[in-house]
Amino acid sequence: MTEITRLSLENEMDIVVAHKRMVNVAHFFSLPDSTQTTVATAVAEVCRVIVDKTDKGLLTIYVKKDHGKYSLGGQVTWPADIVVRESEEGLRYVQLLVPEFHLEQKYAPVITVCIGIPRSLRVTDKMVNEAMEHFQSVKPATPYEKLKLRTADLHWQAGEQEEERRCSRLLDEKKSEFISIASHELKTPLTSIVAFTKLALQTGAAGDPAKTQRYIEKIDSQVNKLHILIGQLLDLSTIESGKMNYQMQEWGWNGYLQDLIPLLEHLVPSHRLFWQPCITEVRVRMDGLRMEQVLTNLVGNAAKYSNADTQIDIDCSCDADNLTIRVRDEGIGISEENMSRIFDKYFRDEAVADKYSGFGTGLYISSDIIREHKGTIRAEKNESVGSAFYFTLPRIKAGGPVA
Template sequence: MILIVDDKPENIFSLKKILELNNFRVDTANSGEEALKKILKNAYALIILDVQMPGMDGFEVAEAISGYSKAKDIPIIFLSAINTDKRFVTKGYASGGLDYVTKPVDPDILLLKVKTFYRLYEQTMELTQIQDTLREEIEFRKEAEKKKDEFISIASHELKTPLTSIKAYLQLSERSIHDGNSGTTRQYLQRTMVQLDKLNNLIADLLDISKIESGKLKFNKKHFDFEPLLNSAIDIIRQTHDGVRIILTGKANVQVFGDEVRIEQVLINYLTNAFKYSPGTKEVYVDVSTSPDNQLVVKVKDNGIGIPAEKQAGIFDKFYRVEETSHRFQGMGIGLYICAEILRRHNGTYQVESEEGKGSTFSFTLPISGVL
């Protein structure tokens, strides 16, 4: 849009007509003060500014515009009927004008100048947009490199921990075998298997991340009963976590269309996290229900450390770890991201409700395909 600034209505009328006949959008102002108010509110590609005006003259308006960060790059064409000597024209350029046209205005010359500056403005805006996009891309890549380095460091630590434990337990097992103590050997081997399971889960998560990134995460979908899957996931957690209680409420005698193994993976992740982030407690609550819009609703509630409100929005993001817990609890920040991807691919939803120091409730929904 082009802004015409002139204190004489007849001048504005003629200039406005010339520009509108050539498909330019036009706005007008009858004084320098009005022009500055409009420039603060609107975006203009060009300003045609009369020099001789009561109150603020054109030079003062141009100098004021140069102080506005959002408007300082708008090209200005000065119009004047007098004072066309060199010093006066020089003052116009010094005030921020890009060109100077004398009255009476030649329409053809004015249009040529307007088209030229309008095109230059559009090209400048395009270049600015390209620069902003490149800057964002660079910042994203810097940030991405930082996250990659952090992830490699975390992954190396997480993988090293069970490997170190496995090595130690095998060495102890070897000694106990040498001493003929079969009971102790069995105990060390059982602990070795626990660490191997941890290592296997870590590697599986890393492989899932790779498949998600490459678009190769496969799903074998079919209709299945949800209740047996739920009971299976709860049983797995009870076997791998000594002395825990999982209190189940509600019923979900429904069928779901999806990948049974992947949905179980989500449940196991939710339950594992519930105990992991509830140190000193042995109870977790699971509630299942159906919603009026034919959705299966599963909630896993713990009485753990909770999540600060400002950290909850990113909890399902890749590599996200709540800073307050990253040094206390092991993890690579990818489990919930994988869960989110699985649920998205099943047209499901996921959510967290939490209060710091009072526990968390992680939930998800899945479309019901049938009722038993």
């Protein structure tokens, strides 16, 4: 069904406009004058029935194609709480005028009237599209239509402005929340660094190198955390400005991951990290530092949302076109309602936001990096417990170009 034009039904003046609009559409397709009058009268009568009951009706004039035969018709809809019956006098008259009449009241209330267009008029899909374009651009013919159109434009503009204000308020709220979270998250490792530094100085002065070493290790851990947090803030700003740079090179995935594993193990010392190389070496073109960032985010999240001493798996598979990497954990998992939102900027699950720290930017940044590598990223719930993240990278085929 192709919509040609539509008209809101608010008062009796709209019945006249509906009749005229239907005549014009029927005339466009060269229907005989008697047919034009018949179908326009049928549509106008349906509109009259609805206007008598509500000012929230809507007429849609359309053309449909069924088994190569075209038909012209009108659909009138109205609010579901308004009851309309076929036995009403106006509708009984309509059923005598047109060969196709249908009233649906059970779900979305609608009345459809339709009349066939003779094959001899040689209507084509191109002609239907031309009609749609023509009636979308046609100017109002009467002062009432001009006023109606102007009123509709004002309502639309008011709605657009209200939506802009709503989005602006929501964005301001998100920014305020983010600044609050960022301040807290950055302050936490700084506080720890200051405390452990004082302790290290004290134990160093007291000649206790073992304790000093432990405090230095804790300082190093907090510095790494602070480095990641600041990096996320900088990357977020870079992504939004469209200035993220990539140094793309050819890598063998097994060799790359083998070199990266010690860093990841240092990142999550409280968890068992198990990695499985690909059966054969797979070559990909990527920015090694940015891909390290993706894996750091995924492995860090896996550790954050799972208990200590549980396992985090990194494995891979490939087909003719892509390398697929999976990072799987045994943690709290992801709810169905959040599955489609976890890659959104600033998104944090309200149910666990107070318990687990973070900006809500790591997965957003990771998804942007993967997208820039012409790959895909997605999440799945495990059948038993935890979650799994998958991302793909286009593989370099043997004998193919590097770039």
